[in-house]
Ligand SMILES: *[C@@H]1O[C@H](CO)[C@@H](O)[C@H](O)[C@H]1NC(C)=O
């Protein structure tokens with residue numbers, strides 16, 4: 624008995640380390656989200672629950688995980704957040720919904736968002752994003768909703784986006800997009816309002832008649 628009593632504390636410490644440390648060392652999604660947060664200004668404290676010392680980010684507000692504790696949604700629309708998005712968002716490999724609309728996000732759309740193979744919805748509308756729409760978004764084969772309207776985006780619409788056969792809603796209105804509008808794939812069915820208020824954007828592409836990025 625004396626032997627057992629003396630060994631028990633040792634054993635429980637051993638099992639504690641064994642069960643807990645693998646989870647800590649695989650919390651790459653929590654680390655990625657925390658890296659994002661560290662660059663943001665959050666005057667209304669919507670990110671207050673984002674405690675990086677927890678085993679995973681699944682209990683944080685505005686973060687949703689699946690049954691395997693993998694992040695599948697980030698819901699931060701209408702949250703008064705200011706700051707830049709970063710490459711670390713590309714590490715959320717299982718993300719399906721990235722909802723960052725109606726904030727004050729600035730800077731460029733990270734091309735690493737093209738790594739989010741499971742993304743269904745990318746809503747960045749009504750922010751202050753500038754730069755070009757990354758061509759890498761054409762890798763998001765599950766994408767159904769791509770709303771980038773009401774920002775300061777420039778350059779032409781990446782023609783590669785016409786390969787996104789699941790795309791149902793596309794909106795780049797109220798930006799500074801130039802060139803012509805693709806006419807293939809899902810672009811056959813988007814309404815003209817999706818392209819409104821881009822003073823340098825010409826109409827649908829007239830293949831062979833003018834260069835695709837005419838006026839850029
Ligand atoms: C955002 O800021 C406005 C004005 O400062 C405030 O009225 C609103 O409640 C804030 N929104 C959130 C989600 O906290």
Ligand SMILES: *[C@@H]1O[C@H](CO)[C@@H](O)[C@H](O)[C@H]1NC(C)=O
Nearest residue numbers: 796797815816817818819820
């Ligand atoms: C384009 O701008 C006009 C004038 O500001 C506005 O009334 C209209 O709603 C805008 N179109 C879209 C699709 O937002």
